[in-house]
Amino acid sequence: MKSILIRAFGRPQGILGRLGGIIMSRSNREVATQMVELLDVHPNDRVLEVGYGPGVAIQLIAAKLSSGKVAGIDCSAEMMQQATARNAADVESGRIELRLAQLSLLEGNTSRKLRKTAPSTQKVSTT
DSSP states (O other): OHHHHIIIIISOOHHHHHHHHHHHHHHSHHHHHHHHHHHTOOTTOEEEEESOTTSHHHHHHHTTOSSOEEEEEESOHHHHHHHHHHTHHHHHHTSEEEEEOOGGGOOSHHHHHHHHHOSEEEEEEOO
């Protein structure tokens, strides 16, 4: 049972990962909306989301930006596909950049800080 849940939600992959992403995009939208409001995103901010899942929060953040950018990393190819499809226009324009990576591969001061809060969304800088 644990293996099934991990494939659907922990590190989504295959048909279970696809289904998990659909479920997450619907069930987590309200929480993502609240989280984005708490971030107090400004039009020129640069935001990093670690563990972006199906890309709902990234979509909400991008809607608040005019000259800012959103970057995200996730360890699931399935979530990258869903997030890219959900945010196709902003990915194409370069406002959103999505990467497939594991947080453990990041080195330096930021990885220690991010590891404590992952998955999370961090406001990287404002101008």
